[in-house]
Amino acid sequence: MKLKDTLNLGKTAFPMRAGLPTKEPVWQKEWDEAELYQKRQALNEGKPHFVLHDGPPYANGNIHVGHAMNKISKDIIVRSKSMSGFYAPYIPGWDTHGLPIEQVLAKQGVKRKEMDLVDYLKMCRDYALSQVDKQREDFKRLGVSGDWDNPYVTLTPDYEAAQIRVFGEMAKKGYIYRGAKPVYWSWSSESALAEAEIEYHDLVSTSLYYANRVKDGKGILDTDTYIVVWTTTPFTITASRGLTVGPDFEYVVVKPANDDRKFLVAGELLPSLAERFGWENPQVVASYKGQELDRIVTEHPWDVEHDELVMNGDHVTLDSGTGVVHTAPGFGEDDYNVGIKYGLEVAVTVNERGLMTENAGPDFEGQFYEKVVPTVIEKLGNLLLAQEEISHSYPFDWRTKKPIIWRAVPQWFASVSKFRQEILDEIEKVTFHSEWGKVRLYNMIRDRGDWVISRQRAWGVPLPIFYAEDGTPIMTEETIEHVAELFAEHGSIIWWEREAKDLLPAGFTHPASPNGQFTKETDIMDVWFDSGSSWNGVVNTRPELSYPADLYLEGSDQYRGWFNSSLITSVAANGIAPYKQILSQGFVLDGKGEKMSKSLGNTILPSDVEKQFGAEILRLWVTSVDTSNDVRISMDILSQVSETYRKIRNTLRFLIANTSDFVPAADAVSYEELRSVDKYMTIRFNQVVSSIREAYADFKFLDIYKTIVNFVTVDLSAFYLDFAKDVVYIEGAKSLERRQMQTVFYDMLVKLTKLLTPILPHTAEEIWSYLEHEAEDFVQLAELPEAQTFEHQAEMLDTWSAFMDFRGKAQKALEEARAEKVIGKSLEAHLTIYPDEATKVLLEAIDSDVAQLLIVSHVTIAEGAAPAASVVFEDVAFSVERAAGEVCERCRRLDTSVGTHANPHLATVCDHCATILEANFPEAVAEGFEAK
Numbered sequence: 001m002k003l004k005d006t007l008n009l010g011k012t013a014f015p016m017r018a019g020l021p022t023k024e025p026v027w028q029k030e031w032d033e034a035e036l037y038q039k040r041q042a043l044n045e046g047k048p049h050f051v052l053h054d055g056p057p058y059a060n061g062n063i064h065v066g067h068a069m070n071k072i073s074k075d076i077i078v079r080s081k082s083m084s085g086f087y088a089p090y091i092p093g094w095d096t097h098g099l100p101i102e103q104v105l106a107k108q109g110v111k112r113k114e115m116d117l118v119d120y121l122k123m124c125r126d127y128a129l130s131q132v133d134k135q136r137e138d139f140k141r142l143g144v145s146g147d148w149d150n151p152y153v154t155l156t157p158d159y160e161a162a163q164i165r166v167f168g169e170m171a172k173k174g175y176i177y178r179g180a181k182p183v184y185w186s187w188s189s190e191s192a193l194a195e196a197e198i199e200y201h202d203l204v205s206t207s208l209y210y211a212n213r214v215k216d217g218k219g220i221l222d223t224d225t226y227i228v229v230w231t232t233t234p235f236t237i238t239a240s241r242g243l244t245v246g247p248d249f250e251y252v253v254v255k256p257a258n259d260d261r262k263f264l265v266a267g268e269l270l271p272s273l274a275e276r277f278g279w280e281n282p283q284v285v286a287s288y289k290g291q292e293l294d295r296i297v298t299e300h301p302w303d304v305e306h307d308e309l310v311m312n313g314d315h316v317t318l319d320s321g322t323g324v325v326h327t328a329p330g331f332g333e334d335d336y337n338v339g340i341k342y343g344l345e346v347a348v349t350v351n352e353r354g355l356m357t358e359n360a361g362p363d364f365e366g367q368f369y370e371k372v373v374p375t376v377i378e379k380l381g382n383l384l385l386a387q388e389e390i391s392h393s394y395p396f397d398w399r400t401k402k403p404i405i406w407r408a409v410p411q412w413f414a415s416v417s418k419f420r421q422e423i424l425d426e427i428e429k430v431t432f433h434s435e436w437g438k439v440r441l442y443n444m445i446r447d448r449g450d451w452v453i454s455r456q457r458a459w460g461v462p463l464p465i466f467y468a469e470d471g472t473p474i475m476t477e478e479t480i481e482h483v484a485e486l487f488a489e490h491g492s493i494i495w496w497e498r499e500a501k502d503l504l505p506a507g508f509t510h511p512a513s514p515n516g517q518f519t520k521e522t523d524i525m526d527v528w529f530d531s532g533s534s535w536n537g538v539v540n541t542r543p544e545l546s547y548p549a550d551l552y553l554e555g556s557d558q559y560r561g562w563f564n565s566s567l568i569t570s571v572a573a574n575g576i577a578p579y580k581q582i583l584s585q586g587f588v589l590d591g592k593g594e595k596m597s598k599s600l601g602n603t604i605l606p607s608d609v610e611k612q613f614g615a616e617i618l619r620l621w622v623t624s625v626d627t628s629n630d631v632r633i634s635m636d637i638l639s640q641v642s643e644t645y646r647k648i649r650n651t652l653r654f655l656i657a658n659t660s661d662f663v664p665a666a667d668a669v670s671y672e673e674l675r676s677v678d679k680y681m682t683i684r685f686n687q688v689v690s691s692i693r694e695a696y697a698d699f700k701f702l703d704i705y706k707t708i709v710n711f712v713t714v715d716l717s718a719f720y721l722d723f724a725k726d727v728v729y730i731e732g733a734k735s736l737e738r739r740q741m742q743t744v745f746y747d748m749l750v751k752l753t754k755l756l757t758p759i760l761p762h763t764a765e766e767i768w769s770y771l772e773h774e775a776e777d778f779v780q781l782a783e784l785p786e787a788q789t790f791e792h793q794a795e796m797l798d799t800w801s802a803f804m805d806f807r808g809k810a811q812k813a814l815e816e817a818r819a820e821k822v823i824g825k826s827l828e829a830h831l832t833i834y835p836d837e838a839t840k841v842l843l844e845a846i847d848s849d850v851a852q853l854l855i856v857s858h859v860t861i862a863e864g865a866a867p868a869a870s871v872v873f874e875d876v877a878f879s880v881e882r883a884a885g886e887v888c889e890r891c892r893r894l895d896t897s898v899g900t901h902a903n904p905h906l907a908t909v910c911d912h913c914a915t916i917l918e919a920n921f922p923e924a925v926a927e928g929f930e931a932k
Contacts, residue, residue: 010657020614187354266323532565591634
């Protein structure tokens with residue numbers, strides 16, 4: 001027998017190298033076959049509900065890193081809730097209607113307007129479902145647990161029917177109306193857009209300063225006076241029907257020395273305007289408040305058929321321009337509101353494709369709206385006072401990346417103003433995990449206009465509205481519910497397969513249709529109405545869920561998107577918010593903090609990470625960053641996370657290896673029987689359990705990461721496991737000292753594995769397969785550990801906190817001795833301690849082998865003053881010298897007893913090791929040990 005064989009060197013088949021890229025799919029297949037998700041739900045049935053409702057990603061293309069962060073975050077929460085006494089089913093979902101799918105088909109050569117609409121919609125559906133399948137596999141590869149066989153998809157008949165019923169509730173309450181208000185219009189998509197479909201970019205525009213001649217001054221202004229106007233959208237002058245002034249602003253009539261005309265501008269802006277227009281010595285000849293100018297009539301610059309009325313409006317500012325705003329009610333919300341108040345015509349001179357229409361005049365008809373500036377300048381003639389190019393923030397279509405226009409077209413709206421206060425009151429009841437999120441959502445609802453819910457597209461859920469022979473809209477409870485039932489049975493495609501009369505209830509009549517003729521709406525619903533109805537299509541209808549949901553978790557952009565539309569529809573229909581809590585996350589940026597884009601070549605695909613590192617590293621990365629803000633990711637960052645994973649894994653491997661001969665039922669030692677240091681580590685570990693449980697409950701992933709990494713690296717690797725080898729390797733296999741540490745090891749191993757399961761389920765299950773004494777077949781079916789407290793816990797923590805401070809000072813003394821070549825390894829040291837009284841009491845109180853804790857061969861606690869060469873601290877001093885004696889070939893300590901044993905077979909070991917060998921290996925001691 002070799003002397004080395006008498007050591008209890010931990011042995012385990014648990015590999016140091018994880019091999020995650022190849023092993024993860026194997027484990028996931030095993031979980032599917034074992035129906036772990038279903039078993040977890042069965043275990044938790046009857047427990048309090050926790051519903052995290054999945055915001056549906058759009059079904060188009062493989063997932064990106066942002067998707068991965070979102071789904072992993074949800075999975076961590078759902079898993080932790082499932083292991084914490086909650087019934088927490090997770091139903092993944094997909095958003096499947098809308099323009100992006102139409103655009104994909106168009107790029108594939110499909111010509112929507114040249115084919116049968118029903119056939120086209122079936123193509124859209126098939127494409128969407130193929131993308132659902134693709135993304136489902138992507139999400140499952142991340143280790144996300146859920147009811148993947150029964151997700152919710154916004155194109156299914158049951159979902160579409162539920163959406164129609166939400167619309168019906170809003171219509172019943174009078175919240176749905178038709179109007180021709182200006183809306184965000186995307187000429188590039190040929191459709192109205194919602195606020196959530198708008199993004200802002202800088203745009204260079206031509207701004208014009210021009211003058212309208214007064215036609216009827218109402219006894220205030222002469223007809224040789226010109227009111228000066230400013231615009232950044234020259235094309236809208238073709239639809240200008242008025243001029244708006246601020247009622248409380250001061251306006252002046254001026255006569256420049258170098259112009260025969262008189263001009264009216266805001267008095268405050270006169271100096272800057274005079275310089276811009278080149279006016280020489282402009283003399284103020286009169287001054288008026290804006291309210292005095294009300295209903296003065298001016299000539300349109302060139303359109304003799306339309307005069308322009310001066311109006312008062314609170315939206316006018318003096319930040320720029322002239323203090324006078326030209327007003328085209330068909331091309332702006334403020335213009336529309338003031339125009340309606342004054343009874344102006346709502347003229348629209350641009351069509352759905354951005355081309356000027358006949359009513360813009362023959363000089364403009366057919367031109368693209370952005371190209372008409374030269375024509376406008378020509379038509380203005382000497383009324384043009386100045387022009388300049390300006391760069392300003394402007395709304396763009398978020399899909400096509402093209403600028404939009406405001407354009408009044410007949411649309412269907414959901415009134416927000418009618419129940420705005422109800423929505424705001426519900427926001428106050430919601431828990432926001434970022435207070436700024438509450439402010440943001442509150443302000444958005446407070447300031448938003450009514451919601452345009454109609455879209456002039458094909459791929460979506462039809463608005464369930466009929467028209468009588470005279471054009472009267474029909475949307476009664478009876479008709480809407482009938483449509484909902486048809487959709488539930490056939491899907492919304494039936495709307496396009498049947499005539500209007502065949503979609504109405506049998507025998508339906510209406511006084512406005514004496515001939516029994518009806519038509520149907522051809523617009524579809526805004527896709528935000530689709531996803532915003534998911535609280536009804538999923539949470540309120542799936543039997544395993546409960547409404548309202550406990551949590552919505554999405555990116556911070558969803559305050560104007562899904563959080564917003566869901567809130568409006570839920571409050572409109574039921575008077576309550578659809579969620580109790582909102583947790584938002586930032587965006588994923590590259591390693592330099594720049595936005596990821598294919599053109600920059602800085603994107604990272606989850607599949608690339610899985611191939612190189614494994615999904616587990618991506619999951620750990622999610623916990624390593626503050627997801628409430630924008631986060632960075634790169635292969636270098638992931639490589640660093642991989643090193644942290646390796647540290648965690650190998651620490652747990654050490655615990656596995658050194659408890660492989662430990663049978664908890666037979667070998668565990670009670671807390672009262674533990675040594676002081678083992679009690680301290682038990683208490684310290686339970687603090688970790690408590691912190692992690694609390695962080696899971698508060699969705700604070702970064703706190704979990706920091707707590708685990710700090711405990712593994714500082715408490716375990718740098719302290720407890722560092723000196724533990726001198727116990728678990730050296731002492732007798734069944735000795736009390738070894739069983740004491742193994743008891744703590746095993747407790748930490750089992751509980752850490754459970755605590756890590758929501759984050760690292762693959763690794764946790766791999767570890768669990770080595771824990772043969774645990775009852776559950778899979779750790780995913782276990783519960784998170786509860787934190788324990790112990791008698792005299794506070795005093796124990798105080799004592800060991802003081803010792804750790806003392807240990808840090810001792811390590812500094814050893815480090816200095818190493819630097820001076822007094823010692824090499826710390827086990828070569830003889831450390832002499834010169835304590836003050838408090839330190840002496842401390843060393844007695846810890847009731848442990850101080851030399852073992854400090855990993856030195858000998859410790860002497862001396863009386864009196866420390867020698868001059870000592871390392872001195874305020875409360876203790878140390879001197880370090882090389883320990884006397886020889887190196888014990890078994891424990892590697894320097895000891896004077898080495899070579900003194902009467903038995904020559906024990907000549908190379910110290911007395912302590914000799915005693916262990918005699919008790920545990922008597923035959924080997926008698927026969928002697930083999931040479932190294």
